[in-house]
Amino acid sequence: xxxxxxxxxxxxxxxxxxxxxxxxxxxxxxxxxxxxxxxxxxxxxxxxxxxxxxxxxxxxxxxxxxxxxxxxxxxxxxxxxxxxxxxxxxxxxxxxxxxxxxxxxxxxxxxxxxxxxxxxxxxxxxxxxxxxxxxxxxxxxxxxxxxxxxxxxxxxxxxxxxxxxxxxxxxxxxxxxxxxxxxxxxxxxxxxxxxxxxxxxxxxxxxxxxxxxxxxxxxxxxxxxxxxxxxxxxxxxxxxxxxxxxxxxxxxxxxxxxxxxxxxxxxxxxxxxxxxxxxxxxxxxxxxxxxxxxxxxxxxxxxxxxxxxxxxxxxxxxxxxxxxxxxxxxxxxxxxxxxxxxxxxxxxxxxxxxxxxxxxxxxxxxxxxxxxxxxxxxxxxxxxxxxxxxxxxxxxxxxxxxxxxxxxxxxxxxxxxxxxxxxxxxxxxxxxxxxxxxxxxxxxxxxxxxxxxxxxxxxxxx
Numbered sequence: 001x002x003x004x005x006x007x008x009x010x011x012x013x014x015x016x017x018x019x020x021x022x023x024x025x026x027x028x029x030x031x032x033x034x035x036x037x038x039x040x041x042x043x044x045x046x047x048x049x050x051x052x053x054x055x056x057x058x059x060x061x062x063x064x065x066x067x068x069x070x071x072x073x074x075x076x077x078x079x080x081x082x083x084x085x086x087x088x089x090x091x092x093x094x095x096x097x098x099x100x101x102x103x104x105x106x107x108x109x110x111x112x113x114x115x116x117x118x119x120x121x122x123x124x125x126x127x128x129x130x131x132x133x134x135x136x137x138x139x140x141x142x143x144x145x146x147x148x149x150x151x152x153x154x155x156x157x158x159x160x161x162x163x164x165x166x167x168x169x170x171x172x173x174x175x176x177x178x179x180x181x182x183x184x185x186x187x188x189x190x191x192x193x194x195x196x197x198x199x200x201x202x203x204x205x206x207x208x209x210x211x212x213x214x215x216x217x218x219x220x221x222x223x224x225x226x227x228x229x230x231x232x233x234x235x236x237x238x239x240x241x242x243x244x245x246x247x248x249x250x251x252x253x254x255x256x257x258x259x260x261x262x263x264x265x266x267x268x269x270x271x272x273x274x275x276x277x278x279x280x281x282x283x284x285x286x287x288x289x290x291x292x293x294x295x296x297x298x299x300x301x302x303x304x305x306x307x308x309x310x311x312x313x314x315x316x317x318x319x320x321x322x323x324x325x326x327x328x329x330x331x332x333x334x335x336x337x338x339x340x341x342x343x344x345x346x347x348x349x350x351x352x353x354x355x356x357x358x359x360x361x362x363x364x365x366x367x368x369x370x371x372x373x374x375x376x377x378x379x380x381x382x383x384x385x386x387x388x389x390x391x392x393x394x395x396x397x398x399x400x401x402x403x404x405x406x407x408x409x410x411x412x413x414x415x416x417x418x419x420x421x422x423x424x425x426x427x428x429x430x431x432x433x434x435x436x437x438x439x440x441x442x443x444x445x446x447x448x449x450x451x452x453x454x455x456x457x458x459x460x461x462x
Contacts, residue, residue: 017081020318021079022082022324023078023082023083027083028119029116029118030069030076030087033083034087035215036118036194037062037102039214040194041058041059042059043195043206043208043210046207047207048205057095058102061095062102075090088102105203106194107196107199107228109198110194110195110228114193114194117192117217118215120233120234121189121190121216123331123335124189124237127338130335130338131176132455133338133342134338134342134345135172135175137345137346138169138345139447139450140346141164141346142164142172142447144350145165145352146443148164148352148355148356149161149162149352149359151355151358152166152363152438158358158362159363160364161429161438162429163429163440165438165444169443171251173450176450178244182244188233189237192211194211195211195220196221197224198228199316226314228316229316231305231309234323234327235302235306235309238305242301245334245337246295248337252288252289252341255348256288264354266349266350268288268348308323356425361399363425365400367428368404368422371418375412389407400423401419404419
């Protein structure tokens with residue numbers, strides 16, 4: 001059934017009909033389309049366009065269509081043009097011609113954007129829950145490794161000693177921001193466009209505020225033309241997914257590296273690895289590599305949406321039918337990646353001895369320069385002095401601590417007397433006690449705060 005065609009004398013070209021159809025993918029919006037339609041028929045009754053009895057018949061019929069679709073997947077394998085046509089046609093099989101009254105004053109333009117907003121709102125809530133679960137897994141592992149020294153890197157070169165808890169907290173806090181970002185985007189998703197008509201608004205005396213309350217929207221759109229054209233909310237949601245996927249990719253890359261034979265800082269759970277078809281010894285980090293690789297996919301979804309909208313004037317145009325697959329793919333990819341990454345993180349085995357053994361004395365150079373500066377030597381001179389000590393140690397093949405003990409006896413005797421603590425990785429990490437530092441106490445505060453942040457600020461469900 002078509003929702004249009006009264007002035008047509010022949011059927012559409014079959015190839016074009018298949019090219020035009022969106023039901024193969026927008027049927028994912030069935031629940032949202034029916035929810036919006038059920039709210040709309042009651043809004044029609046409130047403004048006197050439908051009788052209360054007809055509104056109840058339509059509401060019950062819509063509920064029946066949804067139940068049938070949930071019970072029988074084959075029910076969705078029909079040749080409908082889109083999800084809106086499908087619902088009206090199936091409703092007609094239940095209530096007859098009354099089904100057409102559901103569409104009074106309503107355009108598919110506003111139906112499509114309303115259903116998409118409802119779908120994204122649910123997807124946001126799901127992703128926020130999943131992000132919170134991954135933050136919790138990182139915090140659990142971070143607590144276990146809060147006292148475990150490991151090398152910290154800049155430019156992929158050893159830099160300063162940190163703790164594994166500090167490393168875990170860094171990735172946890174990136175995900176806290178992702179969760180916050182999704183929550184902020186939800187406010188702009190949660191605006192009701194229904195009641196906008198095709199572009200000029202509705203001629204019916206609808207109570208749009210009551211309709212918004214029925215559907216759990218926090219606000220109503222202020223301009224009908226903008227409401228049917230707006231896909232900012234979709235692009236913003238996909239951006240949130242892309243940024244989230246970027247953080248997952250970075251975490252995956254670190255875990256791949258640190259679980260490799262060159263580091264052996266940790267072991268991945270076997271259930272998230274695969275073997276080689278040729279080399280029997282291999283346990284490849286395929287789960288994490290896919291998470292890393294799928295960042296490119298979600299980035300492409302964002303570019304797809306932005307490029308789709310950049311040349312469109314005000315008002316609905318058929319190009320916008322292409323918005324949904326990008327949204328669905330970004331949400332599905334981020335959700336699957338979060339689930340897989342949480343499983344990997346929860347199953348990590350830490351190897352503290354391997355982490356500690358990789359910390360070299362050169363990595364204490366910054367700490368030594370700070371110790372000299374605190375002892376009274378201007379920092380730039382302290383930096384230059386330690387640089388000279390490092391150069392001598394490397395040239396002579398002597399440990400930096402031995403060179404420092406010999407050279408600092410006269411210039412900085414107080415520092416020379418406590419070089420054992422300066423060069424001890426645990427004590428070096430413990431000196432970073434300020435908020436955000438790698439000292440175990442500071443790390444535990446950061447982990448606890450990350451846990452608190454994801455346990456609160458849950459958006460109300462519409």
